[in-house]
Amino acid sequence: MTVKTFLLPDLGEGLTEAELVRWMVAAGDEVAVDQPIAEVETAKSLVEIPCPFEGVVSTLHGEAGQMMLVDEPFISVNTGGEEAAPASEPEMERAQSYREEELAGTQTPSSEAETEAESESDEDEGSGNVLIGYGTGSAQRKTSRRRKPRGVGAGAALAVQESSEAVRVINPLVRKLARENALDINSVKGSGPQGLILRSDVEAALARPASEQPASLPVVQEPMQAAQASASKPESAAVGGSKDLRTGLPVASSQVLSGVRKTIANAMSTSRREIPEATVWVDVDVTKLLKLRSKIKETEGQAPSVMALISRFAVAGLQRFPELNSRIDVEANGSLRHTLFEGVNLGFAAQTDRGLVVPNVRDAHKLNAQELSAEFARLASVAREGKAAVADLSGSTFTINNYGVFNVDGSAAIINYPEAAILGLGRIIEKPWVVNGQLKVRSICELTLSFDHRVCDGGTAAGFLRYVADAMTDPKRALATL
Incomplete structure (x- = not known):
């Protein structure tokens, strides 16, 4: 059995993420080359994603309403024609890739080492279909580069020393989501490998009422980090998700702007x-x-x-x-x-x-x-x-x-x-x-x-x-x- 994993393609214009609107297939369904498999909403438009493989859907790497990142696993397909089985290997590949990025910033400058690795995409025949700059032809090759980890500042290093273990999240999109909503990342419990904090963990924490939020751990912030956190904290935060502090009126709805x-x-x-x-x-x-x-x-x-x-x-x-x-x-x-x-x-x-x-x-x-x-x-x-x-x-x-x-x-x-x-x-x-x-x-x-x-x-x-x-x-x- 051969399971191939299709990564969310480049959606053009520097867009790095898209919201998964709906799946058009389910696990176990047979799919053909170039068959539309999902609709995603970018900051520009609603896009149908075609499948570059023929076979049986093995794993859908996301749920409706979830923000999906470009170059992250999107769908796994069993191309061997057998009954679909859990795609454990592609999932491990995703966790490893995510893990490398998430832990990059927990290294101190003295322990940093710059490594580069190049990988070539499978040379199997693809559909040749091009989706906003993404080609599935066999001639296309993809090169990935591990970037040099960024060292933490003095304040952040002190926080790591005072804590038994560094917070396992360095992904800038996840951190940005927490920062924009004045959420202390230290208070979030990660559901990923080895406690890795994922986007879904931050979103789940934001969805909980303030009274249920866990107490945050003391962290020494660098001056710039503290200023950013202060600037991003809303003045009229809702109390218990029910009333607005500034006006005293009940909150009908409150959400972070996304997409269009x-x-x-x-x-x-x-x-x-x-x-x-x-x-x-x-x-x-x-x-x-x-x-x-x-x-x-x-x-x-x-x-x-x-x-x-x-x-x-x-x-x-x-x-x-x-x-x-x-x-x-x-x-x-x-x-x-x-x-x-x-x-x-x-x-x-x-x-x-x-x-x-x-x-x-x-x-x-x-x-x-x-x-x-x-x-x-x-x-x-x-x-x-x-x-x-x-x-x-x-x-x-x-x-x-x-x-x-x-x-x-x-x-x-x-x-x-x-x-x-x-x-x-x-x-x-x-x-x-x-x-x-x-x-x-x-x-x-x-x-x-x-x-x-x-x-x-x-x-x-x-x-x-x-x-x-x-x-x-x-x-x-x-x-x-x-």
């Missing part, structure tokens, strides 16, 4: 922290635009969406004001690098059950309004289904946010970091409007532009916004020049 919600929160915070933004806005008469769209629909049977028409004008405007289709990066020496792009990858905000995501139409400058409308519909659909690929949700250079669908007039949108600007569309509503000295009822839309003031001044931003607004006001003339 965590990514959104981090992106918004980074944008506000890094980008000195300013906002300009203008009310636009779109009566002629709506009439033009109606005529196109009558003659051709279908018409591009209003957002697609406006997007076409925006893309043309970016070619005239390229500073807004750019990015600023901070280099290692602290200097700022301003990069302008020749093409446009047009992002658009889409509300889904998993949160706000920004799919993007690549090479939008090559598409007409009808093609843009079709791409918006397609990408919005796959995003709401949770099937958008990483490439669909990254790489945009300019974003349009149609918050008018929420029946609001305007908003100073937060720039989609690291882009330089975001264009916002408000709802279209009939208002009294002066036309050639006469008061008439017209269809009005508020247009806003939030921009990075480092890439341009207000004159450039106003010029772009005015160009788009004028095109919306007189669309026939604008389309004739595109």
